[in-house]
Amino acid sequence: MSERLAATARDTRSLSLAISPCPNDTFAFHALAHGLVPDAPAVTVTFADIDVLNSRAAERRDDLVKVSYGALPWLLADYQLLTSGGALGRGCGPLVLTAGRTDLRGARVAIPGTRTTAYLLFRLWAADRGVASIDVVPFEKIMPAVQEGRYDAGLVIHESRFTYPSYGLTALADLGDWWEEQTSLPIPLGAILARRELDGAALSAAVRASVAAGFADPSASADYVLAHSQEMAPDVVDAHIKLYVNEFSLDLGDEGFAAIETLLARAADADLVPRLTQPLR
Known part of the structure; x- marks a missing residue:
């Protein structure tokens, strides 16, 4: 672990983490939220729907925050994109x-x-x-x-x-x-951002470990996921997790970055978003 992240982990102040109450987020972040990722910083979790999360990021209210990739062009001056914890995939579009x-x-x-x-x-x-x-x-x-x-x-x-x-x-x-x-690319849905002054690589590793812990023992997060799932039936919760938490949640990889860049370039061509002025990686 990097010295900056180690110092944060030793600090008594928790990092603020804002995510949705949807099963993919609670599943992916269960281990991190419960202090089960070795040497990772403590986090204090806030839940909100995606439109509210986008607004929180615009106001720089959180250290770590889930946002829509559609909001990214307005946020990269203050936040960096983490390579893990987000939602991309196939067969999971709106x-x-x-x-x-x-x-x-x-x-x-x-x-x-x-x-x-x-x-x-x-x-x-x-x-x-x-x-x-x-x-x-x-x-x-x-x-x-x-x-x-x-x-x-x-x-x-x-x-x-x-x-x-x-x-x-x-x-x-x-x-x-x-x-x-x-x-022919996956669809980029939700991104995990961290404040630029934080160690993004180390935080990506911590989030990746949290996702991996969820895959290793899905039952460990079951109560936490159901408690925040807005009364979804257990079979719907399981289907939701299987659809939205996948290899891209562990690491965006070249294909994930290509999907994000393609979406935002096409949206900029259509004057729907500003063109990116900060590199994604």
Whole structure:
């Protein structure tokens, strides 16, 4: 472990860690949050949904924070990207849901946030589909709003992939499938950032060890995951973890970085985000 991280670990002040209560985050960070990673610094955990986490990062409120890759261009002046702990993958993209509608011309669409990967993918996919309006709605309220007819379509993420049929909704598009067809790359969803003054390499190693501990003994984190899973059924929780926690959670690797760079370059070309001014690695 580096001298800077060792000094932090000896310090009585915990690092602040802000993540979502979703099973992929609680599974990945269980060991770190409970002091089970040898020599890693103590952390104090705050839970919030992704739109709130993006705002917390913009305000520099946390030492370590989960954000959407769609927010990265606004955050890299203050934060560095860790190579572990995030969510990338295949077959795990956002869905565009409707109550039977087969196109979006003139549609009102509910989305979970504007500085999200889901939003960027939706805007790239829907550029010529005639959407009338887009509103930000808390993600847990999107499916009920579409079901009740208050919106014509909804953009959903996370566990909604598994539960939307119970609302009588259908998937008009899987934006993860669309992205993979366009690029042959995994879809970059959530990133883990650390303040630039911290030792990013050492923190990446600590987070990687936490993820590895979860893989080694999934039962150890089960109670913690279920306690924060917003009453998801255990089989949905297991499916969620298997989908979002994978080899990219251990290390982004060249393919992971290529996916991030491609998404943000295409979004910048479409004037959806600023071009990166800080290197990713």
